[in-house]
Amino acid sequence: MKQVQAVIIGGGSAGLSAAVTLKKQGISDVLVIEKDEEPGGILEQCIHNGFGLQTFKEQLSGPAYAERFIKMAQEQNVKILLNTTVTKLTADRTVEYVNAEEGVVQVQAGAVILAVGCYERPRGGINITGTRPAGIYTAGQAQRYLNIDGYMVGKRVFILGSGDIGLIMARRMTLEGAKVIGVAELMPYSNGLPRNMKQCLEDFNIPLLLSHTVSKVFGKDRLERIEVVAVDENRNPIAGSEQYFDVDTLLLSVGLIPENHLADHAGIVMDPSTKGPAVDDRYMTSAEGIFACGNGLHVHDLVDFVTLQAERAAEGAAAYLKSGKRKGSALHIRNGNQISYCVPSQFYPEDPAEKLTVYFRVRTPLDRGTLVIRSGEQIIRQVKKQKLLPSVMEEAVLTAKQMAVLTDDITIEITEEG
């Protein structure tokens, strides 16, 4: 079997960032496997601006952001296999892939970095009732049709879900000449970034119906009409609140799910709160030498953080290739009050990094609160926070000094005031 030092599965923003970092860390033999015909991943269809403010201190479109990393990868002589799908991964790092040129090939990797991205929750995942006509798309699918293939999917559009892709598509479809009737959001608050709320809905006078959902669709061949209902605080439909809209298109932006099929089949332990693999502070999964990053690890808000975490994962993989097993045993990082998830979820106090950044999200919007990092009963750090939103990733930072003395698992929580 062919041996490769590091295989990166996925050539999107995470995979490319990881590849460049691995090379910079002196790992010469890096293979990126990408299923699409171009590297860049989902960035290629995100032609709007707003990428790269953290990484490059300027606003780039998705393809422009990707291009910078594609160029860096080329400069570093990263080998990228395109039109190639990984069909199997084992815990001992055998990677099987298939493409038209080589057929089915197995390689033995010294380290593997999963950078597989996520997929959009489909209609069947939220049980919208009614007929099954054409005209119902996930937002990213409609975005691909529009921005890559060059086709509009409809004229009168309703959008379910105020996640960022839904908001971006509300604007994009409007600019392309469609009438966007409205956006419904199940929760009493938006799930998109504040800037997208402003720039994609408010600036175009597109109504947002909070605490509403699409309950039923009508139409035999093509979508003709939808039923929208208000929901109560338990997200149950309120009888009598039905409204009907005649639309030919419904876009669903109802959640992104890390694509964990390969990891699952390799027996890698999943974190139920992120739906991606559980990782330690070097982004290593439960399978030795297999690392994870990007939206396949947890769904990010900004691509800049994808890049940042992919770089950490690549540094982790490089350290593993150079020195193998870590010192000591891991402590867990647990989700406390108001925390929906933390990444990473483990760290090694006897082998600490210079600093540990834990990324987390809150469950509900909070005007103010205190971020508390506890180890057992001991409070290690407290930070006042303002305007916490589920749509925005937050950070909790621990220094090497703080970590070195810990013997108990730590919990991250937000205490609410007043």
Place this chain on the structure above:
Amino acid sequence: MYDVVIIGAGITGAMLCRKLSGYQLRIAVIEKENDTAEGATMANSAVIHTGYDPEDGTLKAELNVKGAQQYEAICRDLHCLYKTVGAYIAACGAEEEAQLDVLAARADARGIPYRRLDRAQALGQEPNLSDGVTAVLDFYTTAVVYPWEVANACLECACENGAELFLNAPCQAIQRDGDCYVIETPAGSFRTRYVVNAAGVHADAIHAMVAEPSWHVTPRRGEYYVLDKDTQPIRHIIFPVPSKEKGKGVLAIPTVYGNTLIGPNSDFVDDPDDNGTSEDGLNYVRANISKTLKNIPLNRSIRNFAGVRPTTTCPDFIVEEVAGAPHFIDAVSIESPGLASAPAVADKIIEILSASLELIPDASAVMTRKAPVVPAELSQAERNELIRSNPAYGKIICRCEQISEGEIVDCIRRTCGARTVKGVKKRVRPGMGRCQGGFCEPRVVEILARELGISPLEVVYDGQDSRILERENRV
């Protein structure tokens, strides 16, 4: 002039068409929809019932047993998946256990194998059985298929033998003209000596074109959840004990490709085409599956669907020549176990035809279907050889189900090939996975357009008016 025109390209019509294509006959199948297997055949529990359930003395009982016995061989000949998973009838308490005795007695009389399991034995096989289950009858020869795959494969085989399939050809009128019938459709007129009415939920309307029916269709809708194949909460089909009022009840079914179906409910609907799902229906399924099973991850649902059963006011199948309409044969009221019974329904119709129609075997007829290439079933060496000879088999289009471009192209180019996105999905499964086509649908549209020589704008999802793309964008 046709010898036989079959109205309806569901499993009943398709199975008959294949069997008839082995004789020297000119046969047409006319189908009102834009693909084969679009009615009840598309949306049902996909179970090849062995035949313990129907009441003694019914046509259902006779044809179910005979039909089920033929299935495995038919699926082998047609290269369709046939997976023997076994069916558990799960009884809760003494009263229901007594019902198991009734089923066991019927099974004995009909030569259907089964074994009886106590709770502990059953739990060893199916750890998610509910706490209420006390005993199980295991009909271990029960199988599952993809019903639409079987129907389509039958028609492909028949059409290779010279039968003709006409899609988008709803029957608008039937006139008796001397010794024959003339069937009017938007796809043209069909003059034929014999007509077989296999029109499913529309069978009463078709029958009424030649004679007043003594029965009518009372469409009964059933709704289902489809669960992600990574969940696999069950290995056998799990039935509650059947009842007269509720029929077979809410089941859990492992499909041939490893998804799990949970359903159906049973709701009478006014419109025979009303195959939309409903909140009440899905809630009913959700509430009732807990009778026999626990830990069913309905939160891992990837799709819901509903189908309409062609139930009629007659409690049994009706397979007979229509009184007052010679050579017009009904194959109607074919509700469950219609899928399992289809081969025997076909035999029964052939028996009726043979009374006045000379059936001469066609020596050139081939009753098998050319095997589709399924890369997942090949060894690595075979697969690499395949990819060398046709690189399209190395290009994965559907990542959830790992379907290659080669398989998609093949299913379009075949006889009775796919013409729609759903047609491709029914034949080779891109879009059946957890992303439900989110990633691969644009690629499938592109491949369909290329293979059919049409613009992507003309590619439809399913019916003739189900366009996916509105127009080219402005840029």
